[in-house]
Amino acid sequence: NGTVVMHGENEIYSNIIDPPSVAAVIQAVRGQAALDAGLVLCGRRTAYVERADERFANAVAPYYRAVQVVDDLAQVEDEIIKMAVNVGTGAVQAMAAALQVPLQVVISGSHWVDAMNHGVHKGLALAALQDKLGISADETAVFGDYPNDLEMIKAATYSFAMANAHPVVAEAANFTAPSNLEHGVLQVLGAYLDGRTRL
Template sequence: MPYSDAPLPAAARPSAAAAAGIRLVVTDMDGTLLDDDKRVPEGLWEVLARLRERGVLFSPASGRQYATLAREFAEVADGMVFIAENGTYVVRDGEELSSDPLDPGVVRDVVAAVRRLVAGGADVGAVVCGKRSAYVERADEAFLAEVRRYYVRHRVVEDAAAVDDDVIKVALYDFGPAERTTAPALASFADSHQVVVSGEHWVDVMNRTANKGAALRRLQRDLGITPAQTVVFGDYLNDLEMLDAADWSFAMANAHPEVVRRARHLAPSNNDNGVLRTVVRLLDLPVTGL
């Protein structure tokens, strides 16, 4: 698997025709575009301007809330497609392009399962993700500090399973290793829904039909863009299906081993500005300092 660094290895260097044909760049946020301190990489806004000049669409694809993504990219959001909530909610210019809401009964069951985990001593909390807001029952500052990172719009409620909103995902934050604790405890939901480990401490429950890859393929169909015209970057298990939707699929050097196996190419780590450095070289953008 080639490593995308300066200069880009020959195995990852497209022909001029292939580079000219790229029309869509999609990237995960945490662990991929952002560094470990959640900072936007230096040079992002210049790269986005160069992509826009080329007619290349840039799309953040994240487990984060749409409102959170829209705030991060507020100054350049016109025409940008946001693949939010791990693909369950896709928005462009404030208009919903697609969504995949959960059945209210499933939301109640997942919230009940979380309450049982808590009663058993697990340090975990549920975030019920609606289109308008996120809803939580835990009000301690340690938990809310994690919620605020990803959910700009959130409310503390008495019963998160009874909110008046279209719920598109239930996310669980586990202060321990989610892949070894919370995820196995939700195994019963995996028969009918997706139980996805989306980060070291996060597990998401969504409809089986919902993932970043499904959202990306729908977007490609709507825009007439092919996998050969698509570049994708990811680092964790919730990015796997999205990587499958692009011929130019890159795992970050810091990615989960399964992501590295699934992707066609390897990019420098998120702390080494891997996304932007790879995009600049892949598309031969006139950007200095990367």
């Protein structure tokens, strides 16, 4: 969500959350057992979780390449760049409201709420990458499906909303890609790289 940008193995940009704010989110999530809430601490080294049950593990697996299960998230020694809360069906609004913390709280999916420093978003991350690579909005393609993608969508001429995107993303994007359930990003990029279509 714009908290860290890598180019190959090199870090271009990161935005670290202060430890008291991390502790506040951990405490807030622990108080939401009724929402089936589980927290992922996204560190610079890896992602950390306390829960290891099947439902939560299956929810986390598609989004994190490496996950370390720990006994106590409050004891993690890493710089935290984002915190992601997974909740049960229909609970994202309640979870977002429950996170009364000094951070930016955004709904990032039908079961996910993210917390990060204020002013951080994917558009900021994209701008850092564009600057590093010396490319313009006219040389940039992005794909999004949820409102946390809006700033990124606005920073690229070739902005694609997935076919199953949130309505505000579909309205903001310049183009539409097939659903992410149909690997729409790969379809669009594959057609472009194979010369079957032009952006």
